[in-house]
Amino acid sequence: MPSRPGLLDRVEQYAVAASLPDAPPVAAGALAVPLGPPAWPFPARPYPGTRTVPADDVRAAVAMQEEAGLPAAVEWVAERTPSLAAAARAAGLLVTEFPLLVVDDPVELLLPLGVRLYLVGADDPALPHYQHLLETGFAPHAAEGPDGGAGEQPGPPDEARTAVLRERVATGRTVVMVAVEDGTPVAVGAHQPVDVDGTEISEVVGVASSPRRRGRGVGAALASALVAQARETADLVFLTAGDDDVARVYERVGFAWLGSTGVAARPPD
Structure with missing residues (x-):
């Protein structure tokens, strides 16, 4: 695992900043909810540094998304906001976790001939x-x-x-x-x-x-x-x-x- 400090913090900061040019977020409690064009939706995310998110915040975020014609979607760094999985399930959402990886020691691989x-x-x-x-x-x-x-x-x-x-x-x-x-x-x-x-x-x-x-x-x-x-x-x-x-x-x-x-x-x- 990479030893550089603060990497998860920076991933959180990136995730909220990524939507700013297209969909400035609206607050639903502890969640930032980007409300932009349905053609390019962004998920709701905890504000950086958030540790606890109640189910009512998830419900509020989903209501905003669906009213705007956006898919109901919330994403987060599991290690930073561990409470969010239970809150999302309580709000009626299906929760899945996926591996989060960071470039640590890049390797150059060559394309096959042709x-x-x-x-x-x-x-x-x-x-x-x-x-x-x-x-x-x-x-x-x-x-x-x-x-x-x-x-x-x-x-x-x-x-x-x-x-x-x-x-x-x-x-x-x-x-x-x-x-x-x-x-x-x-x-x-x-x-x-x-x-x-x-x-x-x-x-x-x-x-x-x-x-x-x-x-x-x-x-x-x-x-x-x-x-x-x-x-x-x-x-x-x-x-x-x-x-x-x-x-x-x-x-x-x-x-x-x-x-x-x-x-x-x-x-x-």
Whole structure:
């Protein structure tokens, strides 16, 4: 586990700051609830340093989200706000915990021969396609999830969501990379840098690779390249993995376990 002090504090600070340009948060007790466009929703989160969150605060946050047409969603660092899991369950939400990792000793991995890596520009006509691959993990059906994702898979991105992504890429708030072989994307990934009190922190928000190309290290090499690109300006790079097996893949490129991310949402119908 990384020995640098204050890492969980900085992850908390990043999480609240990430929504500020698009969805300034409204307070629901101890929770910050970003209320912005439904095309790019953010979860409610405890304010940094919060240790205890009552169920009534979760209920209030969910009511705000649903009134604004947003999905009911709360996320937190489990080690920092341990009471929130019970509060979310008491409010009727389904709670899951995922591995939280931080770059500790980055490893450079090379792409297989014949695979090229590109940074995706905001005006790239294929951006909606790459966005779809990020959100579905190359899955032809919803049941097939991404390497690093969790939860139900969305349909193809709508125009409003793609417009938000284009603006984020244009302003540098989302960085998208794609690995291409024989003219076909075989892996795609992204990270999202945020300035937190004058220091840049970035979250790797997804790496997905084609099932037909797995076993060749393409996804791991793309993750390595994302980390290298993020660390050109970011002091801290972290991610939440979809499960323990995915976390072990990220360990290959220099991530180390830091804790757990709690996620609460409405149970599926």
